[in-house]
Amino acid sequence: MTQYYSDIINNYFLESNKILTGEKTAENSLRRYLINTSGCRIPYINPFDKTVLKYYKYVPPHMCSDRKPLIESNQTSIRIVKSELKNYDVKNIKELLCGYVEFSVNNKIQQQQVKKSYDYENRKRFHSFEDSVNIYSEFIQVLCFYEMKKIYEDFHTFIIPKKAKFEIDPIKKTKRDNDDDNSEKLSVIILGVDSLSRLNYLRQMPKTNEFIRSHKPFEFFGYNKPTDYHLDKYMRINEKLIGNHLIGVSYYCLGNRFVTDFLLDYANKFILNMTYSNKKYWSFFWATALTHDYLNVPSNNDMSFLKIFKSLVNNNVLNNSMVILMSDHGLRWGSIRETFSGRLEEHMPLLLIFLPDWFKKKYKTAVKYMRENAYKLTTHFDLHETMKDLLNLNNFKEENLNDRILKTRKDRGISLFLPIPENRTCETAGIGVSWCTCNQIKKISIGNRNVKKAVQVSVKYINSLLKNYNRCAKLKLSKILSASLSSTNEDLVIKSKNKISDFIVSFLTEPGYGKFESTVRHLTDINKMSVVGHVARINSYGDESKCIFNENLKLYCFCI
Incomplete structure (x- = not known):
């Protein structure tokens, strides 16, 4: 284990009560659930659990260059960092020429001019300066030449006040301002x-x-x-x-x-x-x-x-x-x-x-x-x-809060300034089964008959998405990797009398060895299975899908 992660882990365990995960960290570390309401239970997971720590390695800070920028910017101007001149082999400052080119990202002609590789002779619209200069353009390209050769190129942005694209009705604006109990x-x-x-x-x-x-x-x-x-x-x-x-x-x-x-x-x-x-x-x-x-x-x-x-x-x-x-x-x-x-x-x-x-x-x-x-x-x-709530601070007055609580309890989205119902579930929150973290998960055998059927349904579903793309191979099951049963109930045992069972299966397909995960719902009373949500790709597809341009189908396509 690297010293980097050793230090972080030590910090986590020694200081977690103070700075890492809020007031309830110590309590959470001793209990099974991070969220424990009547509608949702999300298990507590240690960020540095041994099952995941093996996937982490220290990536040292990346150095973009062994030289610092030659030109820096602040809110309104750019300046030459003269202490860096020696790192660019500038020995005679009189031979240094620095300047900038203004351009607009919405002006295609200016974009094409900026995209040209500027040299000493090609300096149209080039504004030179010697030490620092104020900038009145939103986007600029900066260049420096030494002994007539380009030695530096960079880009800088500035915030230039813009005219409003539309005017607010003065009467409505006055009414809106007066509705708030203060101007804050x-x-x-x-x-x-x-x-x-x-x-x-x-x-x-x-x-x-x-x-x-x-x-x-x-x-x-x-x-x-x-x-x-x-x-x-x-x-x-x-x-x-x-x-x-x-x-x-x-x-x-x-x-x-x-x-x-x-x-x-x-x-x-x-x-x-x-x-x-x-x-x-x-x-x-x-x-x-x-x-x-x-x-x-x-x-x-x-x-x-x-x-x-x-x-x-x-x-x-x-x-x-x-x-x-x-x-x-x-x-x-x-x-x-x-x-x-x-x-x-x-x-x-x-x-x-x-x-x-x-x-x-x-x-x-x-x-x-x-x-x-x-x-x-x-x-x-x-x-x-919550964002909408901030439009009017009157929303936060006590009497208004009480009135709004009753009106929003069953809404899909509820402002975080209002109480989220204690019995809220993924369904009432608008979260699909595939993304729900509230359900209890129990691993089951990959040899289970229903697991095998769920995987077959998933592979068939993927191929149905690709059927109109003849450059994509028809996928076949290579291996079942894992299987779990997802349930909102305490009893996680598969029983034939259950009306609904949600299986989470991961599997490998060929050609290409794509790894996928899907949630398949089994309606036991009619013995029907179907994919819920989408089938997730859990390994990278790299260049396997370069023959197809549909971003959603790139997850599944193996080009032939």
Whole structure:
């Protein structure tokens, strides 16, 4: 075991009561269930359980370059970092020419000009500067030449105020403002991390986690998976021109900088610009590159997220914003996905919510409900309702809360500022059987007659999806890997009198040796089986499906 994980594990067991998983960590570690309500039981799993620890390895921080950036940016300008000139072999500063090119991601002509490899002679629209310069464009390409040869290239973003695309009716705006009991409103900042389960966050981002805990967020242990400013086109240009260290389909680096730092630097600039301008806003930033395909690489994000959270604290952003750190789901394939913990983790993403101290004091009942909901079954649907709640702070008045509780108890999505029913089930929360973590699971023999039939039904279902694609092979069963029975009842024994039995089966097919997992429902009274939800691919398909462009069917197609 590496010293890295040894340190994290020691920290987890020694300090967990204080910083890792909230007030009930010690209690949870001694009991069977993390969530234990009449409608849902989710088992407690130690993030460092020996059954999963063997899949983890220390991935050292990746170095994009042995040289630091030659040009840095702040909120309004760029500057040459003269202390770095020697690392770029610049001996005579008079021979150095640095400048920038403005471009718009929506202007195809400008995009094509930026995509050209600029040399010393091809410098149209090139604005040179000697030390620093203020920038008035949202996107710029920066270049430096020394002795007429290009030695440096990078991209920077800036937050430039934009005109509103539509005007709010002044009468409606005045009425809306008057409806609130004060002028205080919350901005919303969502920082998302793709494919990162709550447990893998604890393993991979300990420094961020420890800092975050000191500011007492609400952590949702039963979270189960269902603009004017955007970076997508900008990032694609970056990847084509300065992307490097390609791992799988993702770049680690853009020029000298870590790809996550590009995104979070933009997020930080946007947040600070809006904060300093005293504007209220809703923002959504989603990091994908280093977490979507890898179990251990997310550790490289730790310092990046720690940096932005420190900035939010130091600039008092938490005092006027709801800040959310979240993910969509856990890792969906790989060796760990074949374990019980890995399967559970895929369905249990991360959700941490920060609220200002003044808000907690003023709306004590609503905040009390949020605290209690941390130990109930919750979903993305609930988070959506929570966002809607923030549009009007009157929603959090005591009398309004009581009235709304009765109206929303049976809704699929319920604001986290309202009490989630104690008897909530996956069905009432809108979670399909395939994704439900509340059901009790018991392993059963792969030789069970119903298990064999469930696997046959699953393979037949996959082939039915591929029947119109003659470039995809017809799949055959190679091997049954595991089988379990899923039940909401305490009694998990298969009985012929049961009307419904849900089988979770994993199996291997050929050609290609794809590993799949499916949930098959058996209606015992009529002896009928059918796939519930979808069949999940739990190992990577690589280039096996390159002959097909349907993203959903790539999971199943083996090209012939």
